[in-house]
Structures are given as C-alpha cells and as structure tokens.
Amino acid sequence: MGHLNRACGLLFTSVCGLLLCSALHGAAWAAHPRTFELYMAEAPPLTMAGEAGQQGILGDAARQAMVLAGYHTTVSVLPWLRAQRTVQQGQDMLIVPLSRTPDREASYTWIAPIMSMDRAFFSLDKRVDSFAEARRTYHRIAVGLGSAQERKLQDEGFDASQIYPLRIGENPAQMLLLGRVDAWFNGVPESQYIWRQVSERQLLMSPVLMTTDLYLACSKSCSPHMVLGLRKAVQTLHRDGSIKKLLERYLTAPL
Template identity: 55%
Template sequence: MNLSKCVLNVPTKALSRLCLLIPLLVVHNAGAEALEIELHILDAPPLTFVNDPRGYGIVGDVAVAAMTKAGYTVKIHVLPWARAQKHVSEEHDHLITPLSRIPTREDRFTWIASIMPMERAFFSLERRVNSFAQAKETYRKIGVGLGSAQEDILRTEGFSDEQIYPLAIGDNPAQLLLMGRIDAWFNGVPESRYIWPKVSKRKLLMSTVGSSADLYLACSKQCTPEMVEHLREAVEALRADGTVKRVHDLYLPH
C-alpha cells in the first residue's frame, strides 16, 4: 500500500515529512481498504502541532506514522483537551495523543504504547522551588493547561482551587507569566523550554522535576484488541528502527 493512499486525510505538508522519515512502510492487510481512524491531538509544541509546516510534532508524527504503518487512514481531530479526552473515552476505537498515563486516567482509556517520557516542573521568573510543598507555600497562582495532566497532578498533591489557574486553549502561559498574571507555570519541561525563547530573553527559573509520566498513544476504553496490537507493534517497530529518535531530534535537535 502506498503511503499517500494510507493517509489521505493528513495534509500534504505533514505527509511529505512522513515520507522522508519513513521511506518504506510495511502495513497490515495491504490488499484491503484502509480503515479510517480518528486521532485527537492538541496544540502543544513541540509534542504536537495543529498547524505547522513541519508536521504534527514529536508525538504527533510518531502516532501518525504508527497508524500508517498499521494500515489505517488518519483523520485528525482537534477539540478542547478536556472535551477531547471525554469524547475519546466514551467512543469506540478513537485514538488520542499525547496523553500522560496518570492514576486518574488509568481506567478511562486503553493504553497502547508509550512514545516518550515527560518530566514536569515549576517555571517562574522570581523564585525557584524544590518541591510541591515549597511550591504550595511560594506561589499564589500556578498556570496549568485546562484538562491537562498538570492540573490533575496539582489537585492530587493538594493544591487549592485558588492556587490552580487553568489555562484554556488560546491562553499563553509564558505571556501571563511575563505580565505577572500567574506566579508560576507547572508544565512539561520540553514544551516550556521550547516555548520560552520565542517569547522572552529573560531568564526562566526551573524547579527540580516534580513528576514524570510517559506520554502515550491511547485509545477509547472500548478498543478493538487487534487494532491495539497492531498499533503497539508499529510504535515499537518505529522505536527499534530509529524513527522515534529521528523525529525527536528533528524538533528538539539539542
């Protein structure tokens, strides 16, 4: 099966990148018409991009490549992140990435394969902290993505509603930090380090890593076992042949 036939719903700009990254894709059921599967992502550079000429980001490109390798047609969906998680969890055979595997989500999804680890920390302009306990005492308002693992983690750690400042899509946490609207930003380390230099030359203080949870390609709670198996095998094959590392280094060369 030709790659261009496997991913008809993936824009040409992203398709060209995938063609370069994976010159030869061996797919299942090569003689059958590819089944179209919905993949839900969000704009979380460099993990996932919604509209970028380079492609879908580290996790997004790997997910699309795995779906293609497993013989599925990719249909990208973008919803507010909390709504996307609810929708995928309640549907059948819908995919979502990047999704952190944390206890509050464990029973809501079928966890297919880890794509990369994700460390999280507090970022601030004024005071660096070394623990969740110190952060509770230090920061009045902490920015987190609405419906994100970061929000769940802070609530699990006992931060108050007054301290947690959920950021909807369109809010720019780096700008809010610069304006003093939030005292700190609790977020993934790669994403924060990627975003900050594009916003300011001021020194960004990072805490010690507060938590770490792998980012997964996940499926609805009710997910066809064969699809789970094929996608899991595809992700591991992409890791084994070096594709995952090449994609990572393309977006984060240092």
C-alpha cells in the same frame, strides 16, 4: 456413542466456522484499510495543528505508526478536555499525548508509550525545590486545563485558588511575563519550546518533580486488531530510531 460423535462433530464444525470467519475478517480488514480519528491538543512541540510531518513529536509519531500498521488517519485538534471526553465516549478513537495516570487508567485502552515527559515549576524570580515549597511560595500557578499536571497539584494539596487552569489559546508564557501568574507547572520540553518564542529572559526551573510516559491511547471500546497492530508499529518506531529523530528535530531545530 452416536450422540457423542454427532455432538463432537457439531462442536468441530462450529470452531472451524469461527476460525474461518476470523480469518476472513482479518483478510477483509487488510484489503480495505479503515480510517480512524486521531484527537490531539495544541501543545507544541508535542502535538500541533499542521500538515502531515509537522504535527509535533507525538502527532508525527502517531501518524507514522498508523501508516506502518496499514491504516488511514484523520486528525482533529480540540481543547484538551473535549478531546478526552470525545475519545472516552466514542469507539475506536485515538488520542495523543496522554499521560497514563491512575485516575485515567480505566477510561482508555492504552496502546503504547511514545516518550517520557518531565514536569517542573517555571518562574521568573522565585525558584522552588519541592511541591511543599511551591505551595508556600506561589499564589497563582498556570497549568493546562484537564492535564495530568493539574491533577498532580490537586493531589499534592494545593488550594484551588492557587491553581489557574489554562484553556486552549491562553499563553502561559505571556501570562508569566505580564505577572498574571507567579509560576507555571508544565512539561519541560514544551515550556522551553514555548518560552524561546516569547522572551529572552532567564526562566527559572525547579528540579523535575513529576515524570510520566506519554501514550498513544484509544477509546475504552477499541478494536483489539488495531491495538495490536499499532502497538507493534510504535515498538518498531522506537527500535529503528524514528522517534529519537523526531525528538531531535523538534527540540533542537531553530524556531
């Protein structure tokens, strides 16, 4: 019986020690806020290089969530494929705007959705109503390199010769105007925002053919403490209307 009492005592002491360490760790975290890296693509009006408060809908939302959760942030705007690889291979690195698709599910820690994104085909003279019609109609389709829409075209059976992946700095709207591509498969608000800057010609749009939520995500190896804090912060930004205000500001304001 004495051995049992001593074993129970040791177990109690160990549990208490773990609880105390956890509490001290949480207190230290709160007293000394950490700085985390946030990776984004140049994809206005969703994310863009600029001063705080001028980094696009999801860039601003992510920064607001970080402040609300008590963290500091440094922002890096990189080509989208490089940004994804950097975050996947790193630890405690954040990324926006990331569609939560089956092929990405196991590569990230998904914190919270910030907004929903509709995708469609855009062209100047040939409107389509389906992926099947687009496969028959368009010879060359501009699409973001490493994007969810590039993967969608692959999954829908488009030939590799039909898919023209665009790197950072290549302007799909200008390519459409110059006739270098027949169509552009992209997010609706992003495409309309960019088109307003380059032309007054009518842009033909298909029905919405793809919709995903755009997430604030983290490396697969990510602090549960940070994930919980940021998830609550994003939920707060939805509840208090902050994200709705960002959508209105970026999508309706004059350029």
